């Protein structure tokens with residue numbers, strides 16, 4: 356199901372089969388809760404070295420193409436290592452080093468790549484590029500981050516929460532900071548996995564109305580406040596993200612100085628963490644700034660789960676790849 360305001364109109368509700376039976380991984384809102392759980396279970400099985408069906412290399416003979424319009428460490432390495440561990444191969448294409456950088460269309464790139472590879476992952480500056488890729492490719496497409504969402508990150512975040520604290524359904528997660536693309540995927544996750552999400556964002560950096568309206572229409576338990584203390588009090592998990600990202604934030608028209616001024620009250624420090632539950636964990640998708648959004652004592656402290664979170668990108672990418680190509 357495409358969120359309001361998107362043009363991804365050809366996908367059916369829980370659109371796993373749009374475009375010739377392809378299984379895309381584009382947004383959590385597109386997928387049924389049971390499908391998301393299946394993908395997480397696949398990732399967990401690979402993590403336990405207990406692959407489904409006993410085959411440690413189920414993607415032998417398959418090739419993943421990854422296109423990066425923006426920088427990446429975790430997404431790039433976890434997909435590459437994950438694909439190779441599953442027996443497959445990888446081609447990495449940076450925007451600037453291909454004909455895309457000289458003006459060749461995404462549509463033509465999609466048509467051509469589909470003749471060479473079995474699946475495409477795109478990290479893009481614009482969700483419109485992702486939609487064009489889906490429309491013109493004939494192989495499954497994975498959203499490796501767009502200006503609107505970061506669904507692969509959320510699969511790792513949910514896995515990490517559940518490893519530390521048990522089932523996430525019915526629990527409380529607090530987001531503090533920019534209502535950006537990662538926050539939007541947390542909103543979709545709250546609906547699909549059935550947990551409460553409290554977002555604390557400065558008014559100019561609220562999450563987009565479209566995703567909040569969608570969550571409300573789905574019965575999601577989601578609130579937005581300007582007070583980080585309200586959001587964090589009694590939470591099981593506190594999450595934040597970088598303040599100066601790669602241009603995909605809701606306030607990308609603002610200067611870094613303006614963003615820092617707006618977001619400084621939302622920094623996660625020991626005082627804020629003290630308001631969460633005693634066993635609450637801290638998550639951050641990384642890269643992090645210890646001078647800005649999180650204090651060193653939090654991200655490097657005992658309640659931080661960020662290194663498990665980063666590791667789980669590898670395991671959940673394997674779940675996503677094997678589900679898409681099953």
Ligand code: CP
Pocket residue numbers: 426427428429430431500508640641642
């Ligand atoms: N969290 C995340 O997507 O990291 P990268 O930008 O390094 O891929």
